[in-house]
Amino acid sequence: GAGVSQTPSNKVTEKGKYVELRCDPISGHTALYWYRQSLGQGPEFLIYFQGTGAADDSGLPNDRFFAVRPEGSVSTLKIQRTERGDSAVYLCASSPRSTSGGGELFFGEGSRLTVL
Amino acid sequence: DAKTTQPNSMESNEEEPVHLPCNHSTISGTDYIHWYRQLPSQGPEYVIHGLTSNVNNRMASLAIAEDRKSSTLILHRATLRDAAVYYCIRSASGTYKYIFGTGTRLKVLA
Numbered sequence: 001g002a003g004v005s006q007t008p009s010n011k012v013t014e015k016g017k018y019v020e021l022r023c024d025p026i027s028g029h030t031a032l033y034w035y036r037q038s039l040g041q042g043p044e045f046l047i048y049f050q051g052t053g054a055a056d057d058s059g060l061p062n063d064r065f066f067a068v069r070p071e072g073s074v075s076t077l078k079i080q081r082t083e084r085g086d087s088a089v090y091l092c093a094s095s096p097r098s099t100s101g102g103g104e105l106f107f108g109e110g111s112r113l114t115v116l
Numbered sequence: 117d118a119k120t121t122q123p124n125s126m127e128s129n130e131e132e133p134v135h136l137p138c139n140h141s142t143i144s145g146t147d148y149i150h151w152y153r154q155l156p157s158q159g160p161e162y163v164i165h166g167l168t169s170n171v172n173n174r175m176a177s178l179a180i181a182e183d184r185k186s187s188t189l190i191l192h193r194a195t196l197r198d199a200a201v202y203y204c205i206r207s208a209s210g211t212y213k214y215i216f217g218t219g220t221r222l223k224v225l226a
Contacts, residue, residue, distance in 0.1 A: 004159075031212065042203055042216030043160065056213065091159050105152075105214065107159030 002026060004108035006092050012114045013082055021077045021111045025094030032075050033105065034067055035091040043091055049075060050097075082115045089113075120204045125221040128194045136189040136220055138204030143184050148207050150214065151178065151189045153200040160203065160216075163189065199224045 005024040013019055025032050031050055035043035045059040052072045060066070064082075069075040079086055089112050093105040121139040128134040140149065148167050152160040164171055164178045166187075171178040177190040191198055201219040 033212070035216075040218070042201075042218050043214075045213045045215070048212050059213070093159070104162040104165075105160075107161070109157070109159050 004092055004094055004106055006090075006108040006111050008111055009109065010112045010114075012116065014116050015082060015084060017082050017115075019079045019082055019113060021079075021090050021113070023075045023077070023092030023094075023108060025073065025075070025092070026106055027073075029094035029096050029106070030072065031095045031097055032069060033093040033095075034075070034077050035093065035107075037089045037091055037110070039088075046077075046090075079113075082113075084115045087113055087115045119215055119217045120206055122202075122204050122217060122220045124218070125223065127223045127225060128191075129225050130196060131193050134191040134194045134198070134222065134224075136191075136202050136204075136222065138187050138189070139185065140187070140204070140206045141185045143206055144208065145184075146208060149178070149180060149184075149187050150205040150207060151176070152203045152205065152216075153198075154203065154219070155200045163202070194222075194224045196224050196226060198222065 007022045033048050034046040036046055037043045047057045047067050048055050049069045052069055064080045067077045089110040091107055091110045093107040095105050150165040151163040153163050154160045164173055164176050166178045179188045201221050203216050203219040205214045207214050
Protein backbone atom coordinates (compact mmCIF):
# COMPACT_ATOMS: atom_id res chain seq x y z
CA GLY A 1 0.00 0.00 0.00
CA ALA A 2 0.91 3.64 -0.01
CA GLY A 3 1.08 4.10 3.74
CA VAL A 4 3.98 4.06 6.21
CA SER A 5 5.39 0.56 6.46
CA GLN A 6 7.15 -0.78 9.54
CA THR A 7 9.00 -4.05 9.93
CA PRO A 8 9.03 -6.30 11.78
CA SER A 9 5.50 -6.01 13.13
CA ASN A 10 6.55 -8.08 16.14
CA LYS A 11 9.99 -8.71 17.59
CA VAL A 12 10.80 -10.82 20.63
CA THR A 13 14.35 -10.67 21.88
CA GLU A 14 16.38 -11.45 24.96
CA LYS A 15 17.78 -8.93 27.37
CA GLY A 16 21.15 -7.66 26.19
CA LYS A 17 20.58 -8.31 22.47
CA TYR A 18 20.74 -5.79 19.63
CA VAL A 19 17.59 -4.88 17.69
CA GLU A 20 16.87 -2.96 14.50
CA LEU A 21 13.43 -1.65 13.56
CA ARG A 22 12.77 -0.39 10.05
CA CYS A 23 10.45 2.35 8.78
CA ASP A 24 9.54 2.94 5.14
CA PRO A 25 7.79 6.34 4.93
CA ILE A 26 5.30 7.48 2.35
CA SER A 27 7.12 8.25 -0.90
CA GLY A 28 8.10 11.90 -1.13
CA HIS A 29 7.69 12.63 2.58
CA THR A 30 10.77 14.47 3.78
CA ALA A 31 9.96 14.49 7.50
CA LEU A 32 10.13 11.28 9.55
CA TYR A 33 9.42 10.72 13.22
CA TRP A 34 9.90 7.90 15.69
CA TYR A 35 7.65 7.54 18.72
CA ARG A 36 7.47 4.90 21.45
CA GLN A 37 4.23 3.80 23.07
CA SER A 38 4.09 1.84 26.31
CA LEU A 39 0.97 -0.02 27.36
CA GLY A 40 -1.83 2.34 28.36
CA GLN A 41 0.14 5.45 27.49
CA GLY A 42 0.12 7.87 24.61
CA PRO A 43 2.98 7.88 22.10
CA GLU A 44 6.22 9.47 23.34
CA PHE A 45 8.44 11.41 20.92
CA LEU A 46 11.91 9.95 20.28
CA ILE A 47 13.51 11.57 17.23
CA TYR A 48 12.70 13.66 14.16
CA PHE A 49 14.45 13.65 10.76
CA GLN A 50 14.19 16.30 8.11
CA GLY A 51 15.77 14.67 5.08
CA THR A 52 18.84 12.69 6.07
CA GLY A 53 19.71 14.57 9.24
CA ALA A 54 18.34 14.10 12.72
CA ALA A 55 16.93 17.55 13.42
CA ASP A 56 15.97 16.66 16.99
CA ASP A 57 16.94 13.53 18.92
CA SER A 58 16.09 14.92 22.34
CA GLY A 59 13.53 12.18 22.99
CA LEU A 60 15.97 9.27 22.75
CA PRO A 61 16.09 7.91 26.30
CA ASN A 62 19.82 7.10 26.40
CA ASP A 63 22.82 6.28 24.22
CA ARG A 64 21.64 2.71 23.64
CA PHE A 65 19.14 4.16 21.17
CA PHE A 66 20.23 5.44 17.77
CA ALA A 67 18.44 6.10 14.50
CA VAL A 68 19.61 6.69 10.95
CA ARG A 69 18.10 7.76 7.65
CA PRO A 70 21.07 7.67 5.25
CA GLU A 71 19.27 8.41 1.98
CA GLY A 72 16.44 10.53 3.27
CA SER A 73 13.85 7.80 2.88
CA VAL A 74 13.98 4.56 4.90
CA SER A 75 14.93 4.91 8.55
CA THR A 76 16.24 2.36 11.03
CA LEU A 77 15.91 2.63 14.80
CA LYS A 78 18.69 0.72 16.52
CA ILE A 79 18.62 -0.41 20.14
CA GLN A 80 21.75 -1.86 21.75
CA ARG A 81 21.90 -4.03 24.86
CA THR A 82 18.13 -4.19 25.12
CA GLU A 83 16.49 -4.05 28.55
CA ARG A 84 13.06 -5.26 29.64
CA GLY A 85 11.99 -1.64 30.02
CA ASP A 86 12.49 -1.14 26.27
CA SER A 87 9.43 -3.33 25.61
CA ALA A 88 6.90 -1.14 23.82
CA VAL A 89 5.36 -0.42 20.44
CA TYR A 90 7.69 1.69 18.32
CA LEU A 91 5.75 3.92 15.93
CA CYS A 92 7.07 5.66 12.86
CA ALA A 93 5.34 8.60 11.18
CA SER A 94 6.06 10.72 8.14
CA SER A 95 4.81 14.00 6.74
CA PRO A 96 5.38 15.85 3.47
CA ARG A 97 7.53 18.44 5.26
CA SER A 98 8.12 19.61 8.76
CA THR A 99 4.71 20.08 10.31
CA SER A 100 5.94 23.25 11.99
CA GLY A 101 3.04 23.28 14.40
CA GLY A 102 0.34 22.34 11.92
CA GLY A 103 -0.30 19.63 9.39
CA GLU A 104 -0.82 15.90 9.46
CA LEU A 105 1.41 13.05 10.55
CA PHE A 106 0.88 9.69 8.87
CA PHE A 107 1.64 6.83 11.26
CA GLY A 108 2.55 3.24 10.56
CA GLU A 109 1.06 0.36 12.53
CA GLY A 110 4.14 0.06 14.69
CA SER A 111 6.69 -2.57 15.64
CA ARG A 112 5.93 -4.33 18.90
CA LEU A 113 9.16 -5.08 20.76
CA THR A 114 9.19 -7.54 23.64
CA VAL A 115 12.38 -7.96 25.64
CA LEU A 116 12.41 -11.11 27.76
CA ASP B 117 3.71 21.40 30.78
CA ALA B 118 2.72 20.96 27.14
CA LYS B 119 0.35 18.06 27.82
CA THR B 120 -3.38 18.62 27.59
CA THR B 121 -6.04 17.35 29.99
CA GLN B 122 -8.77 14.99 28.82
CA PRO B 123 -11.23 12.67 30.57
CA ASN B 124 -9.97 9.11 30.73
CA SER B 125 -13.06 7.62 29.14
CA MET B 126 -16.46 8.46 27.67
CA GLU B 127 -19.42 6.51 26.35
CA SER B 128 -21.83 7.32 23.57
CA ASN B 129 -24.76 5.64 21.91
CA GLU B 130 -24.48 4.77 18.26
CA GLU B 131 -25.90 7.39 15.85
CA GLU B 132 -25.71 10.12 18.50
CA PRO B 133 -23.32 13.08 18.57
CA VAL B 134 -20.24 12.92 20.79
CA HIS B 135 -18.47 15.88 22.33
CA LEU B 136 -14.93 15.11 23.50
CA PRO B 137 -13.48 17.89 25.68
CA CYS B 138 -9.87 18.96 26.03
CA ASN B 139 -8.29 21.46 28.39
CA HIS B 140 -5.15 23.31 27.37
CA SER B 141 -5.16 26.23 29.79
CA THR B 142 -1.47 27.07 29.29
CA ILE B 143 -1.69 27.31 25.51
CA SER B 144 0.18 30.16 23.87
CA GLY B 145 -1.02 32.28 20.99
CA THR B 146 0.71 30.36 18.22
CA ASP B 147 0.08 26.80 19.46
CA TYR B 148 -2.00 24.59 17.21
CA ILE B 149 -4.55 22.11 18.56
CA HIS B 150 -4.56 18.68 16.97
CA TRP B 151 -6.73 15.62 17.41
CA TYR B 152 -5.65 12.11 16.56
CA ARG B 153 -7.37 8.84 17.28
CA GLN B 154 -5.98 5.37 17.71
CA LEU B 155 -7.88 2.19 17.03
CA PRO B 156 -6.71 -1.04 18.67
CA SER B 157 -3.42 -2.37 17.27
CA GLN B 158 -3.05 0.55 14.89
CA GLY B 159 -0.99 3.72 14.79
CA PRO B 160 -2.65 7.06 15.53
CA GLU B 161 -4.77 8.54 12.74
CA TYR B 162 -5.17 12.26 12.08
CA VAL B 163 -8.64 13.63 12.75
CA ILE B 164 -8.49 17.41 12.64
CA HIS B 165 -6.46 20.43 13.71
CA GLY B 166 -6.95 24.16 14.15
CA LEU B 167 -5.46 27.35 15.50
CA THR B 168 -8.17 29.84 16.39
CA SER B 169 -11.29 29.33 14.31
CA ASN B 170 -13.63 26.38 14.45
CA VAL B 171 -12.82 23.76 11.83
CA ASN B 172 -14.89 21.18 10.00
CA ASN B 173 -13.88 18.23 7.87
CA ARG B 174 -15.44 15.00 6.72
CA MET B 175 -14.56 13.21 9.97
CA ALA B 176 -15.39 15.75 12.65
CA SER B 177 -15.67 19.33 13.81
CA LEU B 178 -13.32 21.16 16.15
CA ALA B 179 -14.75 23.88 18.34
CA ILE B 180 -12.13 26.12 19.95
CA ALA B 181 -13.06 28.31 22.90
CA GLU B 182 -12.66 32.04 22.42
CA ASP B 183 -9.86 32.18 25.01
CA ARG B 184 -8.32 29.03 23.41
CA LYS B 185 -7.91 27.39 26.80
CA SER B 186 -10.15 24.53 25.82
CA SER B 187 -11.52 22.81 22.75
CA THR B 188 -14.07 20.16 21.86
CA LEU B 189 -13.94 17.50 19.21
CA ILE B 190 -17.40 16.79 17.85
CA LEU B 191 -18.32 13.55 16.11
CA HIS B 192 -21.71 14.28 14.61
CA ARG B 193 -23.01 10.69 14.50
CA ALA B 194 -20.98 8.14 16.37
CA THR B 195 -20.59 4.72 14.79
CA LEU B 196 -19.10 1.55 16.24
CA ARG B 197 -16.00 2.22 14.12
CA ASP B 198 -15.42 5.44 16.05
CA ALA B 199 -14.56 3.49 19.20
CA ALA B 200 -10.93 4.46 19.82
CA VAL B 201 -8.60 6.46 22.04
CA TYR B 202 -8.78 10.14 21.10
CA TYR B 203 -5.75 12.31 21.73
CA CYS B 204 -5.82 16.09 21.98
CA ILE B 205 -2.38 17.60 21.34
CA ARG B 206 -1.02 21.10 21.34
CA SER B 207 2.04 21.97 19.33
CA ALA B 208 3.92 25.21 19.08
CA SER B 209 4.33 26.88 15.73
CA GLY B 210 7.84 26.16 14.50
CA THR B 211 8.10 22.87 16.37
CA TYR B 212 7.39 19.37 15.23
CA LYS B 213 7.22 17.45 18.51
CA TYR B 214 3.72 16.36 19.29
CA ILE B 215 3.29 15.71 23.02
CA PHE B 216 0.60 13.08 23.48
CA GLY B 217 -1.22 12.63 26.79
CA THR B 218 -3.12 9.50 27.75
CA GLY B 219 -6.19 10.46 25.70
CA THR B 220 -9.89 9.68 26.06
CA ARG B 221 -11.09 6.15 25.42
CA LEU B 222 -14.42 6.42 23.60
CA LYS B 223 -16.82 3.52 23.86
CA VAL B 224 -19.74 3.46 21.42
CA LEU B 225 -22.76 1.45 22.45
CA ALA B 226 -24.92 -0.28 19.83
